[in-house]
Amino acid sequence: MDERMADLAYAAGWTLVRRSPERAGRAVFRRLADRDWRAHGGGTRGLERNLRRVVGPHATDAQLRALSKAGMRSYMRYYYELFRLPAMGRERLLSQTRQSGIEVLEGHLKAGRGVVAALPHMGNWDHAGAWIAARGTPLTTVAQRLNPESLYRRFTSYRESLGMEVLPLTGGDANTVGVLARRLRAGGLVCLLADRDINGTGLEVDLFGEKARMPSGPAALALNTGAALMPVSLWYDGPFWNIRVHDEIPVAPGSSRSERIQETTRALARVFEGAIAEHPEDWHMLQPVFSADHEADRVRRRDTEDGRWD
Template sequence: MSSVVAKTEPSPAPTFSHRLEYAATRTAVAVLRLLGWRAASAVGGVLGRLAYRPFGIRAGVVERQIAAAFPEFTADKVREYAARSYESLGRTSIETAILPGTSREEILARVERVEGWEHIDAALAKGKGLIAVTGHLGNWELGGAYVAARGVGIDAVVRGAANKLFEAYVTRTRSEAGVHVVHDKDAVRRAPRALRENRMVALVADHDALGLASTFVPFFGRPAKTPRGPAVFALRFDAPTVFIAIVRQPSGRYAFLVEPVTVTPTGDRDADVDAIVLRYTQMLEAKVREYPEQYFWQHRRWRRQPPDTPPHLREP
């Protein structure tokens, strides 16, 4: 084993605003835990709707993107689904915040329907680990906790946050739920190890970031910069790949949905990666069409596009 230790840049000291944000978050979480899961989720829904109206936080972004994705929607319907997306995000945020301390039995009970779990079992039976791709739909954090509660080792690749106090808190939240956190800058080194240990490596693959290896594929007909990481890992390590969505049901509980992602190497690595990225993006789009109110429209999904994108397909 090499004795060389990579040098890392020291994290900047938390600012006063970071400390204030962290303290406010911890106080709010402590209060919400007293309410119980269902009541706290309802409070989150109310707060989410308030963020839309009257506060209008990123309301224009959300409305434009929903209208672009669903051109058949009337203006009133666009506003209806925008409001519902804020409510869903509020619920997801609060449900995630109070996840620490939740028992395995409680986590399992929050999922009322499972479809396709056999694809996870079949993949892990091969002993090569498993790549799981998901998107910002429903409650993706609960999805990771549910996998861990089912006894599957899971490593979630995540991006760092500017507020390191808040990031440390979220990391503890995930760890307490049984999810091992891997920062994206470490994924190239640590994801292969997880696959060799026959664990699931989970990646959220619908947000682009500067410096992140990506490709442009259609999302609701418009070119969207999409991470290549899941596809690269699947091909490089011959790892089975699935798409997972965990979506809220009318009861307030969730459906956990799994589909296999076809990986067919042709010898043209770049073309194969692009084909896999397109497949899991199409799977996400299909689920968003089914549950448009549960997607994270607050993110500018088409912010980065190829320079030759036609005007009618540019960011709305």
């Protein structure tokens, strides 16, 4: 799909889905998930490569395929709710959410201490942001720049309509890292997706027995500002959204700043590992996370550019 068609498709989704009967809409997105899963395209294969690390080598191919089918359905549920959330209403967001640990997070904020909430790509992170905003807590987050620019603006406007301040990961007029640090020092909440290295500057950590790459931003912000670093995991349970705020990860001691950030990021990876293992079908990770897959992608791109297709 080219950029213009992608923009039009998302625009249609935000217009049509919220106006359509919910039961029918969910059924359509479930069928789309099953169609993509049967086609076994690049996204499904990427999901299965990641899930293979979660379930281990002893899981059968049939078990992995069943898990990836559930994973694609969860992933498309996220997209359905992406379009539907603005029409769901505050009372529904609050009543259909089950949570644990939020009181500790909110306690830090009430005491004037900022919080870095670090999330893996699980469940519905847009819902989680809308939910805590509906509880009266403003938050700041970061969005990856999308092409075309009009699509990026649609996503930004959508998230702002749910009560979030959205900063660009790259580009824009603001110094994003500087703004995040100011929000934290002022006792604010910053929410960051933190299980995938997007810009190639992430740190290598152990994840499910392999090397993987994760961004250093959450640990660095906690170190620089004194904010509490709190992992948050999300998953579905029937009609309910589930949110767990895990215990704070203290910034690790060390002889250097880089060593402290590295060790803190490793500790964050261990919490993510446990959360993903409990709800692997709700880990929406179709892109490379593990270092071996990053290297394989790099080799494929190099060979394609060199004219080799073997």
